[in-house]
Amino acid sequence: MKHFYILICAMAIATAAQSQVVLTQESHGFVGDEANPMQITAYVEPGIAGNGVVWDFSQLDVSDSFTGSLSDFYMSKCCNLFGKGNVVLEEFGNYFVFESSKSALKQYGYLSSNGNTRLEYEKPFIKMRYPFTFGNIYNGNFLANYILNDEKIGEVSGTYSVEGDGCGKLILPSGKILENVLRVKETKLYTQTINNSEVKIDEQVYRWYVQNHRFPVLVLIKGTYFPANGKVHVQTKAAFNTNVVNVALGADVISNGIDVDVYPNPYRGWVNISYTLEKRAEVNISVYDLSGKLVHVIVNEVEDAGFKTQKFSAVSLGYPAGAYILKLRLGNKEVSRKLVEVK
Numbered sequence: 001m002k003h004f005y006i007l008i009c010a011m012a013i014a015t016a017a018q019s020q021v022v023l024t025q026e027s028h029g030f031v032g033d034e035a036n037p038m039q040i041t042a043y044v045e046p047g048i049a050g051n052g053v054v055w056d057f058s059q060l061d062v063s064d065s066f067t068g069s070l071s072d073f074y075m076s077k078c079c080n081l082f083g084k085g086n087v088v089l090e091e092f093g094n095y096f097v098f099e100s101s102k103s104a105l106k107q108y109g110y111l112s113s114n115g116n117t118r119l120e121y122e123k124p125f126i127k128m129r130y131p132f133t134f135g136n137i138y139n140g141n142f143l144a145n146y147i148l149n150d151e152k153i154g155e156v157s158g159t160y161s162v163e164g165d166g167c168g169k170l171i172l173p174s175g176k177i178l179e180n181v182l183r184v185k186e187t188k189l190y191t192q193t194i195n196n197s198e199v200k201i202d203e204q205v206y207r208w209y210v211q212n213h214r215f216p217v218l219v220l221i222k223g224t225y226f227p228a229n230g231k232v233h234v235q236t237k238a239a240f241n242t243n244v245v246n247v248a249l250g251a252d253v254i255s256n257g258i259d260v261d262v263y264p265n266p267y268r269g270w271v272n273i274s275y276t277l278e279k280r281a282e283v284n285i286s287v288y289d290l291s292g293k294l295v296h297v298i299v300n301e302v303e304d305a306g307f308k309t310q311k312f313s314a315v316s317l318g319y320p321a322g323a324y325i326l327k328l329r330l331g332n333k334e335v336s337r338k339l340v341e342v343k
Contacts, residue, residue, distance in 0.1 A: 021182035021211045023132040030087045030100045032072035036215045040064040043236035046206040046220050053168035060173045082109040104129050119144040137163040158190020182209045200226040212340050214266050217241045266340035273310045280304050281331035288325045314341050
C-alpha cells in the first residue's frame with residue numbers, strides 16, 4: 001500500500017511538471033521577422049501571486065491597438081549605432097536592441113522613434129534567462145549611457161529582479177480562457193541622471209505567458225517616478241494579445257513512447273516534423289483544425305526503419321495562420337502535438 005501511495009504521488013508530480021509553462025529561446029525567445037498584434041487597455045492591478053491562481057481580466061476596457069515587430073539586427077536602422085545585438089523589437093516607432101541566445105535575452109540598446117535619443121548599455125539588462133518557469137528567480141544590475149544627438153549627457157543605472165511568481169488560469173476580454181498560464185514579474189529600481197538632474201524610478205512589469213505562444217498574452221506596466229526636486233508621478237501601460245489560441249498544454253507534451261520532434265513551434269512558413277522508426281511500420285501523419293476537421297494528410301504509407309523528416313504549412317495550403325493539431329500514428333503508437341503558425 002505504501003509503494004502504491006508513493007507511485008500515485010510520483011505520477012501527480014510528473015503530471016504537474018508536464019503542464020507547467022517553461023520559457024526557452026526556441027519557444028519564447030526573440031527571433032527576427034515576427035509580428036505581435038496587441039490591444040491597448042486601461043491599466044488594472046495585476047492581482048495575487050501563487051500557484052493555482054485565477055486572474056480575471058475579462059472586463060478590461062479596450063482603447064486602441066498596435067503591432068510590435070521583431071527584425072534581424074543587421075537589417076534594422078540600429079545596426080550601425082550599437083556594438084552588440086542580433087534582434088530588434090520595434091514598438092510605437094521605438095527600437096529595443098537585444099542579444100538573443102539559448103541561455104538568455106539581453107538588452108544592449110534603445111533608440112527613440114525620432115532617432116535623437118538612445119541608450120547604450122555597458123552592462124546589459126537581462127530580460128530573460130532560459131529555461132525559466134514558475135518559482136524561478138534571478139537578479140542583477142545594469143548600466144547604460146544616455147545619449148542625445150550623439151552626445152553623452154547622462155547615465156541610467158540600477159537593479160532588476162525577474163521572478164516566475166504565479167501560475168494558473170487567465171481570463172481575457174471576449175471571454176477567452178487560458179489554462180496553464182505563467183506570470184513573470186519584473187522589477188527594476190534605477191536612477192536616471194541627465195545633465196546632473198536625477199530621477200529615481202520604480203518600474204513593475206507583469207507578463208503572462210502560455211506554452212504555445214511566443215509573446216506574452218497580457219502585459220501590465222507601472223512606473224513610479226521620483227524627481228529630486230519635483231512631484232512624484234505614475235505612468236501605466238496595459239495590453240493583451242489578440243492572436244493567442246486557447247489550446248490545452250497536456251496534448252503537446254505526451255510522447256507515448258514515440259521519438260518525435262516538432263520545430264520551430266510556433267513557426268512562420270514551415271514547421272519540421274522529425275521522427276525515428278525502429279522498424280518498418282505503417283505511418284500516418286495528419287493535421288486537423290481545432291474543431292477536429294481534417295486539414296491535410298502529410299504521410300499515409302508504410303515506411304522503412306530510420307530517421308524521417310516531413311514539413312507542413314497551413315498557409316501554403318490556403319488555410320489561415322493559427323493553431324492546428326498534428327496527429328502521428330507510427331505502427332501501433334499514436335501521439336498528438338499542437339502546431340501554431342504565425343503570420
